[in-house]
Amino acid sequence: MKQFPVSLRAAAAADSDCLAVLGTQVWLDTYATDGIRATIATEVLQSFSPRTIEALIAEPAVTFVLAESSEHLIGFAQWTTGTRHARVNSVNPAELKRLYVQERFAGRGVGTLMLQASERAARSQGVDALWLQAWVHNDRALRFYAKHAYVDLGSTEFRMGDTLFRQQKFA
Secondary structure (H helix, E strand, O other), X not given: OOOOOOEEEEOOHHHHHHHHHHHHHHHHHXXXXXXXXXXXXXXXXXXXXXXXXXXHHHOOOEEEEEEEEOOEEEEEEEEEEOOOOOOOOOOOEEEEEEEEEOXXXXXXXXXXXXXXXXXXXXXXXXXXXXXXXXXXXXXXHHHHHHHOOOOEEEEEEEEEOOEEEEEEEEO
């Protein structure tokens, strides 16, 4: 497998278009396994509009870690401090909302680099537990978090329009 350079950095408002496109691409590859319908289109257009991403970047509680190769965005992690969940026993938790890697770069260590950088940055901000949710049918993500010693806290449901998605919680 060809080696490639990867650099990590924080996001800036100017990154919102690239983050919106990469987020859309990875989300659709993961969740739209049966094609596109109205609820999926609405979710993607709302969650990954450049305006939505730019607002998240400006939010003090939200942190983005970007992975780039040859000045091209290939992945990103997004986490939010102060987000609590009943199953996470923590004084100062943070939720890892997204850890997205473009398919071509998956399985090549990019996700691990971003996860480790996010964990370090969160600890430096006083976070004592990083928790997340992964779709139960996203086997790659479930294996990834187990490999990185995240503990399965059970499942929950996420509603998108008229569809329920079961997700596993990890901390």
